[in-house]
Amino acid sequence: MTDPACIxxxxxxxxxxxxxxxxxxxCLAFMDIGPLAEGHVLLIPASHVETIDKMSAAGAAAxxxxxxxxxxxxxxxxxxxxVNVLQNNGPAAHQEVMHVHFHxxxxxxxxxxxxxxxxxxxxxxxxxxxAEAIRQELD
Amino acid sequence: MTDPACIxxxxxxxxxxxxxxxxxxxCLAFMDIGPLAEGHVLLIPASHVETIDKMSAAGAAAxxxxxxxxxxxxxxxxxxxxVNVLQNNGPAAHQEVMHVHFHxxxxxxxxxxxxxxxxxxxxxxxxxxxAEAIRQELD
Numbered sequence: 001m002t003d004p005a006c007i008x009x010x011x012x013x014x015x016x017x018x019x020x021x022x023x024x025x026x027c028l029a030f031m032d033i034g035p036l037a038e039g040h041v042l043l044i045p046a047s048h049v050e051t052i053d054k055m056s057a058a059g060a061a062a063x064x065x066x067x068x069x070x071x072x073x074x075x076x077x078x079x080x081x082x083v084n085v086l087q088n089n090g091p092a093a094h095q096e097v098m099h100v101h102f103h104x105x106x107x108x109x110x111x112x113x114x115x116x117x118x119x120x121x122x123x124x125x126x127x128x129x130x131a132e133a134i135r136q137e138l139d
Numbered sequence: 140m141t142d143p144a145c146i147x148x149x150x151x152x153x154x155x156x157x158x159x160x161x162x163x164x165x166c167l168a169f170m171d172i173g174p175l176a177e178g179h180v181l182l183i184p185a186s187h188v189e190t191i192d193k194m195s196a197a198g199a200a201a202x203x204x205x206x207x208x209x210x211x212x213x214x215x216x217x218x219x220x221x222v223n224v225l226q227n228n229g230p231a232a233h234q235e236v237m238h239v240h241f242h243x244x245x246x247x248x249x250x251x252x253x254x255x256x257x258x259x260x261x262x263x264x265x266x267x268x269x270a271e272a273i274r275q276e277l278d
Contacts, residue, residue: 021277031266031269034259035259036258038269052222053207054207057204057205060207061204064199067191071192073274074276078269080231081231081232082227082229082232082233083191085226086224086225087225088223089221090246093220093221093222094254108231113256115253122172122174127172130170130178131158134160134212134213135212
């Protein structure tokens with residue numbers, strides 16, 4: 001269930017130290033050692049899986065049911081103004097460690113982390129076409 | 140359970156149209172009409188709640204157990220190279236609609252959406268201090 005070449009699996013196995021905040025049979029939450037802000041936490045599944053689409057529904061539910069409590073605790077402990085929850089799938093989406101991880105990133109006005117929001121618009125009919133293609137993949 | 144002033148509640152109530160891809164008693168997934176990329180989907184809880192820390196564990200689990208299937212379907216339908224899952228809590232974290240929503244954002248090399256990654260470093264002892272503060276809030 002773990003990959004010997006994966007740094008997060010090594011943390012799960014205790015072969016690499018980590019500063020843990022929450023542990024369950026399904027997952028682990030620990031401090032990111034390269035934080036985007038003070039209190040940046042990572043939440044990972046206890047089994048090796050590269051991207052979220054490859055997780056089971058039950059595995060995702062067991063892990064992500066902890067998000068409300070974890071985000072609340074990070075916010076209370078740091079006093080931050082907001083929090084981004086970010087999970088990157090694939091190098092094109094900035095995934096660096098190929099073991100699913102949810103970033104819990106404390107945010108404050110004027111802080112270092114930022115993203116743009118280049119909201120586009122669909123030409124007529126395109127949104128329905130895409131939705132239909134997605135619905136077909138869900139079946 | 141819904142807020143009459145909330146645009147996502149109006150979508151849930153059917154008062155504003157949306158192009159839906161997946162619906163359950165707990166949540167709704169629909170197309171973002173201001174997409175960061177073709178196939179940008181939003182996943183929201185069926186009850187009005189402003190930020191993820193205010194959701195119940197069961198509510199988050201029921202909604203987020205759908206993420207694997209939904210991300211997989213968006214990826215298959217769009218053929219994108221990667222996917223960001225992003226959830227913003229509070230205006231400081233770029234939340235614009237105050238009803239919890241998870242963005243599923245298809246990514247491709249050279250696309251329009253981007254973020255920086257200003258990874259920092261903790262001075263000696265600081266990571267343990269913060270972890271202890273977070274653990275105390277979790278109790």
